[in-house]
Amino acid sequence: MSSFTPVVLRHIARATHASRLGAAALLGAALAQPAAAQETPTAADANCRSQVSRFEQAIAFVRDAQGVEAAGRLKEQLLPAKLESELLMAGGYCQLARHLRDKRLL
Template sequence: MTHACHPDEASPATGSGRPRAEVSRFEQTIGFIRQTQGNQAAAELKEKLLPAKTENDILFKDGYCGLATYLREKKLTR
């Protein structure tokens, strides 16, 4: 998979930069759903949008950069 991350964006010293921020925004949205609709609704929505197995596979293979790319490709981030 090709992605547009720069080496310095994924380094631990920078806190993973923009990709981690994009993933964080997605997680914050799921958190909002959790607060307003409950845990079950949030879990179901997250599993529908980003299945746990897919998330783990991407994180293991490509890290936060790959996960941010996946979220962008699925139009799950702005």
Template sequence: MKQTLRWCAAAVVLPFAVPALAQTGTTVVAQAPDPCRAEVSRFEQAIGFVRQSQGNQAAADLKERLLPAKLESEILMREGYCGLVKYLREKKLAR
């Protein structure tokens, strides 16, 4: 009788537990750090600082001078974030 209750409890709990565990695993994998994306984010944060201190137009002008939008999109499409970091480093805009 006790064995039957255990199996019944497992049959009720298991379908709810497995998707929760799968979601947890997916979330952990999705949040894995990407060093290239983090480097680009630091560049964007610097532009954000200019935006806060000097205004939107000054930040937009600076970013367009340092990294034109067309070039940024071309590099991202062709080489991804690591290609963009390589460009930023060549221009001495990133460490």
């Protein structure tokens, strides 16, 4: 049972106060969960994160050279915070990296 994630183990521990049937159903659901559902980072995710990191490094360079206000204004012009949040929520770092490439910011 060491292949369970800590989150699954916590849910199983909480289920001890529930009925045996409820605990069995929870355990069955945990066993039926595929290994990919545990959100292990893939090579594509790592590549997307590194691309987004390059954009953030460029903003950090501007911050060091021109100051916090100038970097904030530039980032807001290039990638508004609301849009960045929406892209991350909708498709993660790969969606954000795709947007940055489409806008030729990478």
